[in-house]
Amino acid sequence: MLTDLFSPSVQHLLDLAGIFVFAMSGALLAVRKNFDVFGMAVLAEVTALGGGVLRDLIIGAVPPAAFTDLGYFLTPLAAALIVVFLHPEVERITKAVGVFDAAGLGLFCVSGTVKAYGHGLGLTFAATLGMATAVGGGVLRDILAHEVPSLLRWDRDLYAVPAMVGAALAAVLLRFDALDGPTAAIPVVVAFVLRLLAMKYHWRAPRAWHRRSAAREAP
Amino acid sequence: MLTDLFSPSVQHLLDLAGIFVFAMSGALLAVRKNFDVFGMAVLAEVTALGGGVLRDLIIGAVPPAAFTDLGYFLTPLAAALIVVFLHPEVERITKAVGVFDAAGLGLFCVSGTVKAYGHGLGLTFAATLGMATAVGGGVLRDILAHEVPSLLRWDRDLYAVPAMVGAALAAVLLRFDALDGPTAAIPVVVAFVLRLLAMKYHWRAPRAWHRRSAAREAP
């Protein structure tokens, strides 16, 4: 199947790893928002699976993969459980979580693009949905947690752009029928590295020209 | 049909009753948020039907039941109309509304589970969607009203857990092919009673261990 960039079992393991770290960021935000353990489980599930569910609803792949694979469903619960008991320890390794999150971003933007393309969408739309797969869960997480989506804020390091680049690269490879196991690693790694660089050097996107000077510069 | 736990007409009446009280909680929040009558109607519809629409989109039952049954559509409008004219009186019986809401919770978590299972989902996912049917409308209500979802807050009496228990019980009965009219009442009543007890004794879910002491304890 086209969605399997690598051998099915390797692909599944990578998916679960991405889901795990995304879930962790959801559970950590739930702790910061003072939610209870149930709220942590909900935010973990939504962050990890929300982007893929959105994509599957739009391409008509129902029920979404998140509702047919027990591994996808249980992994976020495991991540939430770890945060429940080891929250201060996890907070201390936020940087490591960020690195894994970048890896999830790279994986999901590519596998999302491939899945959407496999369901007959055009390359531009497949890449858009690939990016949405990677970043959608985080947006739903912030909406549920009643926060301004960190994706849209100018004072956050680039997050969507690396996903966009990875998804676009994957689309180009699909266009030339050149996407298979080894080449699929290219867009994944590019998105991953771009995100790491954005975190290291605090890359940010520009805002509109000539905004009113009154606009507050600091968050 | 599997979705009909009881005789079709009894089931439909119970559905409408659940929809009515859920709609009331939406309309009451709209009044508290100072929305106009149109906003009240929107919040009433979304609170009452949102969970079921989400479930139907995910299991691929389109158009969702809420868009094919006029009774489902008009009942929230009737609830909103009552709140428009009798708002102070309705506020005074908030406790009674809470009891009816608990009944709606019990009904919806079970009928949602049964419907999802009837569409081929596994038992775990059917139970998850059953719970989502019961609590999803309230989450959408809070998001539209620009509030922290009350479902996720630690300082609210248990709401999702009774629905989860009811949905899980229904799934167990489905597993053993033992769900029919009379036995379907068991999970409904269990969820209903658990929710009433949670309200009476202010049961709450725990939060993460070792949260920073700085975290504010009161809302």
Place this chain on the structure above:
Amino acid sequence: MLTDLFSPSVQHLLDLAGIFVFAMSGALLAVRKNFDVFGMAVLAEVTALGGGVLRDLIIGAVPPAAFTDLGYFLTPLAAALIVVFLHPEVERITKAVGVFDAAGLGLFCVSGTVKAYGHGLGLTFAATLGMATAVGGGVLRDILAHEVPSLLRWDRDLYAVPAMVGAALAAVLLRFDALDGPTAAIPVVVAFVLRLLAMKYHWRAPRAWHRRSAAREAP
């Protein structure tokens, strides 16, 4: 096809014009919220296409039109780009943008009703989805931007009601098999003019009777 009220190419042009002005309102809000250019593009896309995507998911028309027509996808990006570079100029013509937005409202409530009806929904539901097509993007825009949906606030000029009237009129015409190119213009113009009048005379919807006097009257 029923969705084409006018000749296909005229209809497409009108659609793109409506999408363009809706996208502009999204991009302008993004500037006011201090989002970066990526956030502007996201809000532009969501505002312009969100209502139609919701409608298409509910009627089961997947992938939604927004994911199959490059024109629909690129137009909001063009609108966002204009706002990026000419933001103060666009702010200065907010009134003109409001007039175009009213035209978009009129077009979308009618074409949304027609499309939903063409997919087999009843007239009441088709009209409801028509209205949702016209106003849904704005609600999603406000949720993403972490604002109280302007649609629900009592202190905003009527927005949903003109769309509702237009959609209902279109449904009546459909009922009597009298909707074709020329007659379709009637509900479009009625919704358009009603919205213009609502803006000019600050028409507002009433709120619940006997709200507590403590409720704050000004935003």
